[in-house]
Amino acid sequence: MSLEVGLDAPGKKVLLMGNEAVARGALEGNCQFAASYPGTPASEILETMARLAKDFEIYAQWSTNEAAAFWAGAGATYCGLRSMVSAKHHGVAWMTDQLIHISHWQIGKGGLVIVIGDDPKGHSSANEYDSRNLASRVFEIPILEPADPQESKEFTRMAFDFSEKLKLPIYVRMTTRVCHASGDVILGEIPKEKRVPSYYPTFFELGMEMLMAKGWVDVSYLHERLHTKKLKEAAEISENFPGNKLEMGGGEEIGIIASGVCRHYVEEAVDKLGVKPALLHLGMSFPLPKEKVSKLLKSVNKVIVFEETDPVIETEVRALAEDESLGVEILGKRNEFTPISGELNPLDVMIVLSKAYGKPLPIIPERKELREMIKPYEGMRRIVLCAGCPHRASAYAVKLAAKTFKGGSYIGIGDIGCYGMMGPPPLMAFTLTNCMGGSIGLANGIAKTGIDQPVVAFIGDSTFYHAGIPPLINATFNNAKFTTIVLDNQVTALTGFQPHPGSGFTAMGDKTKPVKIEDIARACGIEFVEVVDPYNIKKAAEVIKAAFEHPGASLVICRRLCSTEALRRRRSEGLPPPKPFMVDPDLCNGCKICINEFGCPAMIWDEKTKKVSIDETLCIGCAVCTQVCPERAPKAVKE
Amino acid sequence: MKKNFDILIAGIGGQGGVLTSRIIGDAAIEAGYHVTVGETFGASQRGGSVITHIRLGKERIYGPLIPEASGDAVIGLEPLESLKCAVKFLKTNGIIVTNERPVLPPDKNYPELDKIFESARKIPAQLFSIDSIKLAKEAGDILSSNIVMIGAAYAVKALPIEEEHLKNSIRSKLPKAVDLNLKAFELGKKAMEKK
Numbered sequence: 001m002s003l004e005v006g007l008d009a010p011g012k013k014v015l016l017m018g019n020e021a022v023a024r025g026a027l028e029g030n031c032q033f034a035a036s037y038p039g040t041p042a043s044e045i046l047e048t049m050a051r052l053a054k055d056f057e058i059y060a061q062w063s064t065n066e067a068a069a070f071w072a073g074a075g076a077t078y079c080g081l082r083s084m085v086s087a088k089h090h091g092v093a094w095m096t097d098q099l100i101h102i103s104h105w106q107i108g109k110g111g112l113v114i115v116i117g118d119d120p121k122g123h124s125s126a127n128e129y130d131s132r133n134l135a136s137r138v139f140e141i142p143i144l145e146p147a148d149p150q151e152s153k154e155f156t157r158m159a160f161d162f163s164e165k166l167k168l169p170i171y172v173r174m175t176t177r178v179c180h181a182s183g184d185v186i187l188g189e190i191p192k193e194k195r196v197p198s199y200y201p202t203f204f205e206l207g208m209e210m211l212m213a214k215g216w217v218d219v220s221y222l223h224e225r226l227h228t229k230k231l232k233e234a235a236e237i238s239e240n241f242p243g244n245k246l247e248m249g250g251g252e253e254i255g256i257i258a259s260g261v262c263r264h265y266v267e268e269a270v271d272k273l274g275v276k277p278a279l280l281h282l283g284m285s286f287p288l289p290k291e292k293v294s295k296l297l298k299s300v301n302k303v304i305v306f307e308e309t310d311p312v313i314e315t316e317v318r319a320l321a322e323d324e325s326l327g328v329e330i331l332g333k334r335n336e337f338t339p340i341s342g343e344l345n346p347l348d349v350m351i352v353l354s355k356a357y358g359k360p361l362p363i364i365p366e367r368k369e370l371r372e373m374i375k376p377y378e379g380m381r382r383i384v385l386c387a388g389c390p391h392r393a394s395a396y397a398v399k400l401a402a403k404t405f406k407g408g409s410y411i412g413i414g415d416i417g418c419y420g421m422m423g424p425p426p427l428m429a430f431t432l433t434n435c436m437g438g439s440i441g442l443a444n445g446i447a448k449t450g451i452d453q454p455v456v457a458f459i460g461d462s463t464f465y466h467a468g469i470p471p472l473i474n475a476t477f478n479n480a481k482f483t484t485i486v487l488d489n490q491v492t493a494l495t496g497f498q499p500h501p502g503s504g505f506t507a508m509g510d511k512t513k514p515v516k517i518e519d520i521a522r523a524c525g526i527e528f529v530e531v532v533d534p535y536n537i538k539k540a541a542e543v544i545k546a547a548f549e550h551p552g553a554s555l556v557i558c559r560r561l562c563s564t565e566a567l568r569r570r571r572s573e574g575l576p577p578p579k580p581f582m583v584d585p586d587l588c589n590g591c592k593i594c595i596n597e598f599g600c601p602a603m604i605w606d607e608k609t610k611k612v613s614i615d616e617t618l619c620i621g622c623a624v625c626t627q628v629c630p631e632r633a634p635k636a637v638k639e
Numbered sequence: 640m641k642k643n644f645d646i647l648i649a650g651i652g653g654q655g656g657v658l659t660s661r662i663i664g665d666a667a668i669e670a671g672y673h674v675t676v677g678e679t680f681g682a683s684q685r686g687g688s689v690i691t692h693i694r695l696g697k698e699r700i701y702g703p704l705i706p707e708a709s710g711d712a713v714i715g716l717e718p719l720e721s722l723k724c725a726v727k728f729l730k731t732n733g734i735i736v737t738n739e740r741p742v743l744p745p746d747k748n749y750p751e752l753d754k755i756f757e758s759a760r761k762i763p764a765q766l767f768s769i770d771s772i773k774l775a776k777e778a779g780d781i782l783s784s785n786i787v788m789i790g791a792a793y794a795v796k797a798l799p800i801e802e803e804h805l806k807n808s809i810r811s812k813l814p815k816a817v818d819l820n821l822k823a824f825e826l827g828k829k830a831m832e833k834k
Contacts, residue, residue: 004810034832148675148703181703183674184668264702272706312698348704364708365762370726373758374748377719381651381746383687599714604743615743615783 001298006052008190016185018178019237021149022115023048025156026084027056030114030191033155034060035069037466038495039088040124041179042117046086047496050507057194062507065436065466066091070098070114078108081159086115088124089131090229090435097506099139103168104222106202110195111163113140113156115172120308121343124176126416126435130310135171136286138352140226142234143286145260146244149183151283155186155243155504163230163238166230171283175308175536177261177343188293190221235287243283246292248299254277255300256355257293259285259313260305262344269350275357276303288316297321297328304356305332308344363436371589385421388563391487391535395422395429396628397558397600398456398485400537401544410454410548411446413440415468417460418494418562419487425601430458437467440484444474447482454548462492464517469524475553479509484526484548486517486554489562497565521555528554535560538628562622579637581626582617585611598628640671640697641799645705648691648717649724650765650785651742658812660691662797666808668697670800677703677825680811690724695799712797713786718755718768725762736831737772738788740775766794767831778806779820780816783823790827802828 004014005024016024022045026034034053036046050060050195059076063069073085085095087304090242092099099114110210118132119125135143144159146152147501154172159170186438207217238244248255255278258266263281264625270277280296282289285307297303297320305314314332321328331337338344338352349362385392401409412430414423415438422429434442440458447455459468464486480615493500501515528550532540549553559570565575591609594603602618603625614625614634625634646663650656652747655733660676661776667674677692692705710728725735737759743749759766769791777786786809793805806821813820 015661015668015676017678120695178679180678182664182674182678183700184674186671188806231707261702265704268701268706271701341706345704346702351705367708367726370758370761373754374719374723374726376725376748377744377750378746381654381688420643 001124005048006055006359007114007187009187010189012186012187013184015043015182016149016153017180017182018149018152018174019044020048020147021152021185021457022086022172022174023052024111024185024187025029025054026142026154027190028057028188029082029160031082031084031160031267032058032194033073033081033083034058034086035063035067035072035551036086037066037091040089040336041115041119041175041176042088042115043495043498044179046507047564049084052509055450056190057059059636060507062086062500064501066094070095070485074098074107074112076404077110077112078202079110079199080108081110081195081197083110084113084156087117089116089118089129090117090125090625092131092134093435093483095458096134096138099169101142103139103141104205104219104610106167107163108202109164109200111160113159113163113172114169115156115174116373117176117309118280119176126433128309130308130312131286132173132312133310135173137470139169139171140231141171142166142237143173145173145283145285146178146343147261147281147283148178149185149265152178153185153188155156155283164220165237166234168230168234170220173260174410175260181251181261211459222505230556231287233605235290238284238287239291241284241289244289244292245281246278246296248278248296249276249545250299252276253301254278255280255296255303256306257296257303257313258280259283260307260308262349263483265344265346265349266306268346269353272350273353273357273359275353275400278495282313285313287317288313288320290320293317293320294324297324297326300328302329302331302356304337304352305330306338306344306349309341318467340615341375346388350623367388382424383421384599384601385418386564387600387618388622389418390489390534390558390563391419391422392427392598392600393488393537393622394485394540394558395427397534397537397540398429398544400541401548402454405454405545405548410456411451412456412458413439413442415459415463416455417463417487419458419460422458430456436463437471440468440471440475441483444471444478444480448478457482459483459484459486461486461490461500461502461517465501465515469520471523472524472526472555475509477489479552480550481552483544484568485544486555486557488557488559489565490559491562491565493562493565497562497568517557526555528552529557531557531559533560534558535622567620572605578621580616581621581623581634582637583633584635585609585616587631588612589631591630593630594625594628600625641695642697644695644799645694645709645710646695646797647705647713647724647728648693648716648730649713650689650722651720652687652689654716655785656689656691656716659716659789660693662789662805662808662812663800665812666800666804667693669804669807670827671698673700675703676701677820679705682770685717688720688723689729692827693733699768711793712736714792714797716771716785716788719749719750722759725759725764729762729764731763734767734795735759736767736792736797737794738784739768740770741786742770767834768793769827769830771827774830778823778826781821783816783820786823787827793829794831
């Protein structure tokens with residue numbers, strides 16, 4: 001992470017990641033409150049805010065989930081503070097009801113900025129849905145789309161002003177390539193005056209306004225006000241927004257509209273192809289700057305729209321062309337002129353433009369033989385659980401327990417986290433997933449069908465706090481019999497080891513009371529609740545089997561600190577890494593259970609000797625492979 | 640100072656490709672370049688293939704992704720990852736400078752090292768390789784192997800940045816182990832100068 005994000009040096013040029021630049025923009029915009037739930041690609045926003053917090057009198061929290069983050073952030077605005085809520089696109093679903101409400105009703109006197117990391121192509125997500133659909137059509141709040149770190153900073157800073165002017169939350173829509181790209185950013189001023197919190201009851205003010213307008217409490221007034229007043233003001237802001245730039249010399253045949261990072265792809269493609277279209281960069285895509293768009297539509301024959309991932313802008317542009325009866329040809333996703341899903345890249349944009357202009361592409365060497373040669377190795381490094389990962393041991397223990405109970409068959413349902421990698425071979429611990437909390441949620445329904453197999457919901461610790469509790473109560477409420485396995489590695493590991501309610505410390509490093517999963521489970525009415533150490537596979541399997549045998553809903557917590565986090569903590573304490581194990585070649589019988597069923601990446605198969613050895617750079621000496629090996633061949637190395 | 644220079648760092652999640660790119664990026668800013676570094680974190684922290692795109696521009700810069708077959712150099716932290724990256728992204732006669740110590744994938748399906756190098760030369764490319772793990776151990780910490788690679792890349796002109804800017808960046812990004820990492824840089828540089 002950049003050390004320079006908090007530098008009080010206006011005009012200095014520093015390298016910042018897009019997410020860090022958002023945090024810097026919030027700092028320059030006098031944001032004093034930040035809340036989030038971790039999610040790639042947006043996690044570093046709150047991480048940076050938390051790091052800046054103590055030096056700049058900012059409060060930053062990791063919240064239990066995005067709903068809690070939204071409420072916390074919105075709460076601060078009612079006390080007059082500027083506040084930022086960040087999340088990945090999936091997190092928007094958790095603040096949907098809240099955002100609809102607040103856009104109709106009112107934020108407090110402090111500005112509220114919602115920064116969302118969408119993930120075109122789903123690099124780190126279960127899907128690539130475009131959250132602008134919600135922001136524009138459902139929440140009906142202005143959307144800013146920065147293209148690079150500099151814009152991420154400027155747009156975030158300006159968003160607070162817009163929010164206070166419009167009394168609406170402002171949606172800063174990032175994408176993975178904007179969140180995680182670093183670039184040179186020129187720093188601005190950090191305001192020295194902090195606001196003092198003071199509660200202001202907007203509720204009554206708004207009630208009076210409604211009464212005056214409609215004569216009674218008629219909430220349709222709020223929608224009317226949003227459409228006739230706030231969004232009209234927002235459209236004016238959009239028209240004058242410096243990030244909405246029309247570059248047109250006159251006489252161009254083709255116009256291009258591009259938002260977010262696509263704009264930079266367009267700039268490169270245009271230069272490489274040597275073409276000169278009229279360009280409209282949209283940094284504020286909702287509401288559309290209609291005058292600028294209309295000016296472009298009127299002066300060219302064709303307009304191509306580049307955006308990720310849905311035709312959100314394109315649809316608006318088509319509507320505008322229809323409203324104004326303009327005959328211009330619009331090319332984009334809706335007529336499959338540009339790719340209809342996934343992430344764009346400079347080459348894709350170049351291909352589209354070469355088609356539009358009838359110009360040949362710059363020559364890309366074929367390298368056919370070489371591409372054939374590397375083909376078998378593409379995708380060979382599928383992500384796996386780390387060496388020593390306690391989840392691998394937990395999965396193995398569950399399968400061991402199932403083997404001794406009804407012949408090994410069970411219905412396994414996974415959830416969102418590192419343990420998603422327990423689904424694919426070799427572990428194959430579960431065969432179904434949905435969104436956060438879906439494991440316990442789906443188990444409720446599957447168990448109530450009366451199916452005659454053990455039903456097992458696998459859920460991580462952070463996910464349990466986030467979304468597991470209401471469906472667990474539902475199990476007690478409705479007498480559903482299934483077993484929940486909580487994979488408790490004590491951090492939010494997949495997104496970068498952030499603390500959660502069970503960790504005992506906050507985003508800002510303050511001590512806090514750990515909320516215990518076993519206490520929650522018992523309070524939810526679960527009568528069978530046990531905690532096991534997954535590194536002791538046999539013991540863990542015995543307890544899990546007892547959970548299967550229990551007549552009601554049961555829950556087993558497999559608790560062991562994330563092995564990668566354990567290594568990180570050792571390193572920060574100046575301790576050497578733990579000693580790796582070695583396989584005794586005389587004992588190894590070449591059965592490959594450790595590779596084919598257990599799947600630890602530290603196990604190496606030697607085709608010549610037909611024996612397994614251990615990669616000393618990966619092994620952390622967890623000793624679980626020794627328990628899995630029928631010959632107990634892996635051994636601790638004696639000093 | 641070059642007008643534009645595109646560098647790819649190829650490696651595996653956890654090898655330190657991200658830190659490497661930040662060190663190069665900071666050095667390039669000090670050298671007066673516009674910089675963009677395209678990175679993917681998150682799931683790629685754990686053993687997946689990771690390619691980082693570093694773009695330097697004297698006057699201007701485009702987006703964070705380098706178009707296919709137009710990169711000037713590939714700095715590789717793992718030999719097969721270097722080849723895969725170079726076939727896709729390196730321009731004709733670009734530079735590949737790579738660590739020669741393989742990291743085997745879970746299914747252990749991996750080509751002979753000679754075959755990797757022979758293929759890399761066929762791109763065609765100027766190929767340089769060293770055992771950065773061995774040199775990192777010599778410097779005092781296996782984790783400094785990517786700093787060894789920065790030294791090696793500097794020596795073979797895969798980084799159009801002055802040595803002092805790179806060293807300043809190492810000093811500011813790795814304040815806890817400055818001497819060790821500067822030694823790693825020197826070892827990488829010297830190993831290439833011998834070749």
